[in-house]
Amino acid sequence: MEIAGKPGPLTARAAGLVACRRCGRVHPGGAQICQRCGGPISSREIKSLQRVWAWLFAGMILYIPANIYPMLLTSTLVSKRESTIIGGVIDLAHHGSYGVALIVFVASVMIPIGKFIAISYLALSVQWPIRQHSHLRHRLYEVTDFIGRWSMIDVFVVAILSSLVQLDTVATINPGIAAVSFALSVAFTMLSAQSFDSRTIWDSDRPAE
Amino acid sequence: MEPDDPDPLSPLIACPGCDALYRVVDVPDNARARCNRCGAVLITPRPGAFARITALSLAAVVLMVAAVFFPFLALDAAGLHNFASVFDAVRAFSSGLMLPLSVAVAGLIVLIPLARLAAILYTLAPMALGRAPLVHARAAFRLAEALKPWSMAEVFIVGVAVALIKVSGLATVSLGPAFWAFVGLVLVTVLQDNFMCRYSIWKSLENRAP
Numbered sequence: 001m002e003i004a005g006k007p008g009p010l011t012a013r014a015a016g017l018v019a020c021r022r023c024g025r026v027h028p029g030g031a032q033i034c035q036r037c038g039g040p041i042s043s044r045e046i047k048s049l050q051r052v053w054a055w056l057f058a059g060m061i062l063y064i065p066a067n068i069y070p071m072l073l074t075s076t077l078v079s080k081r082e083s084t085i086i087g088g089v090i091d092l093a094h095h096g097s098y099g100v101a102l103i104v105f106v107a108s109v110m111i112p113i114g115k116f117i118a119i120s121y122l123a124l125s126v127q128w129p130i131r132q133h134s135h136l137r138h139r140l141y142e143v144t145d146f147i148g149r150w151s152m153i154d155v156f157v158v159a160i161l162s163s164l165v166q167l168d169t170v171a172t173i174n175p176g177i178a179a180v181s182f183a184l185s186v187a188f189t190m191l192s193a194q195s196f197d198s199r200t201i202w203d204s205d206r207p208a209e
Numbered sequence: 210m211e212p213d214d215p216d217p218l219s220p221l222i223a224c225p226g227c228d229a230l231y232r233v234v235d236v237p238d239n240a241r242a243r244c245n246r247c248g249a250v251l252i253t254p255r256p257g258a259f260a261r262i263t264a265l266s267l268a269a270v271v272l273m274v275a276a277v278f279f280p281f282l283a284l285d286a287a288g289l290h291n292f293a294s295v296f297d298a299v300r301a302f303s304s305g306l307m308l309p310l311s312v313a314v315a316g317l318i319v320l321i322p323l324a325r326l327a328a329i330l331y332t333l334a335p336m337a338l339g340r341a342p343l344v345h346a347r348a349a350f351r352l353a354e355a356l357k358p359w360s361m362a363e364v365f366i367v368g369v370a371v372a373l374i375k376v377s378g379l380a381t382v383s384l385g386p387a388f389w390a391f392v393g394l395v396l397v398t399v400l401q402d403n404f405m406c407r408y409s410i411w412k413s414l415e416n417r418a419p
Contacts, residue, residue, distance in 0.1 A: 009229045009230070009245060009246055010229070010230050011223075011227070011228040011229055011230055012223040012228050012229075012230050013228055015230055017218065017221075017223070017230070019223030019225075019228055019230075020223075021225040022225070022351065022354060022407070022411070023407065023408065023411035023412075024222040024223055024224075024225065024251065024407075024408055024411070025218075025219075025222075025223075025411070026218045026221040026222070026223050026230065027218060028218070035415075036411050036412075036414075036415045037347050037350070037351060037411050037414075038347040038348065038351070039347075039351050076379070088375075091375075092374070092375065095378060097374050100370075100371055100374045100375075103367070103371060104371060135247070138226065138227065138247045138248075142226075145358075148358075149358055149359075149361055149364055150364055150367075152317065152361055152364050152368070153364055153367050153368045153371060154368075154371075155310070155313070155314070155368075156314065156318075156361075156364065156365050156367075156368025156369070156372075157368045157371045157372045157375065158310070159310055159311065159314045159368075160282070160368060160369060160372040161372050161375060161376060162307065163293050163297070163311075164282055164284050164293050164372070164376065164382075165284065165376060165379065165380070167284075167380075171379055171380070174306070174307070175306055175307060175310050176306075177306065179306075179310055180306065180309050180310060183310070183313050190358060190359075194358065198226050198227065198247075199226070199227055199228040201227070202227040202228065202229075202246065202247070
């Protein structure tokens with residue numbers, strides 16, 4: 001394991017160079033456009049943290065209505081009912097589909113909330129630099145970035161159910177407002193994770209310049 | 210690694226994950242060069258990658274067309290029958306609350322994956338045929354890379370599975386050909402990703418530019 005304060009390998013920044021995160025090309029300091037891939041580059045993404053926090057707060061705020069309001073409106077001949085995200089999980093468990101209930105619970109509750117915590121922690125750990133656990137924090141970032149899209153499962157379930165179950169009076173399923181706010185919440189937290197510049201995790205490895 | 214390269218920085222590579230600086234070495238086919246510090250994969254060349262990625266992308270386009278227009282799921286309940294293709298679903302609900310939802314779903318599972326496939330084909334097909342890359346090939350590949358996290362076909366498949374179980378108490382559901390086209394699409398996409406070495410592609414775009 002890593003020892004706190006141990007100097008890491010030479011970084012492009014410490015060598016006075018600017019690296020491209022898309023293609024790996026290294027440029028002299030001050031370069032703004034990558035010669036190889038033509039995209040914009042910067043040594044560290046300026047205002048990265050501001051964008052991370054902005055998207056994260058937007059995602060957190062939208063996650064509230066996503067849980068309060070109904071996700072699905074089901075009406076059959078005899079009944080009409082609305083179910084929220086948690087309500088849908090409980091329904092599935094009542095039907096004995098524990099595995100599927102678990103998948104939906106993980107995708108719609110644990111991953112979003114885990115992402116809020118993980119991104120906040122990563123951003124704070126860069127803002128007030130802590131020198132420990134760079135490997136763990138990097139791993140956490142990779143997992144957060146990779147797993148975010150899987151939260152969309154419930155949105156797709158709602159879309160499929162409501163386009164399929166349209167049997168006039170016998171049974172219809174329609175999406176609730178929570179489906180839209182949940183989809184936006186997931187998209188915003190994905191943008192938040194993408195805005196984070198993981199290179200900043202490692203900057204405290206070696207005293208900055 | 211060109212000996213007469215005028216730029217001394219060209220043989221260097223920086224890790225996209227942690228900014229560690231390395232000198233590029235020759236990586237044998239099917240091997241992987243990883244960052245020593247954060248473990249990110251830097252270079253992973255595959256023999257014949259461009260031709261394979263091009264072929265897989267073409268296959269994916271065909272499967273996508275099938276997935277969109279063939280019936281996806283069919284449903285029977287109390288003597289009533291309903292089936293939906295993805296195209297029907299998107300078109301039928303272009304009103305009210307379903308509008309933003311169907312735009313989002315169509316985007317995430319059809320339009321963005323298609324745009325990404327088109328961008329990959331535009332970048333790699335000429336090089337797979339041994340020609341110089343087209344103009345704007347770099348922009349096309351940057352687009353393909355940016356769209357990657359938003360291309361959600363595999364997430365959609367899991368969504369279908371969950372939806373099937375949810376509706377099973379209400380009606381009988383059967384899978385149409387489009388569902389299997391979608392499963393094929395996910396497998397093709399995974400294979401395609403496996404052949405994709407970003408560094409090699411960027412390097413070739415640079416070296417073979419007219």
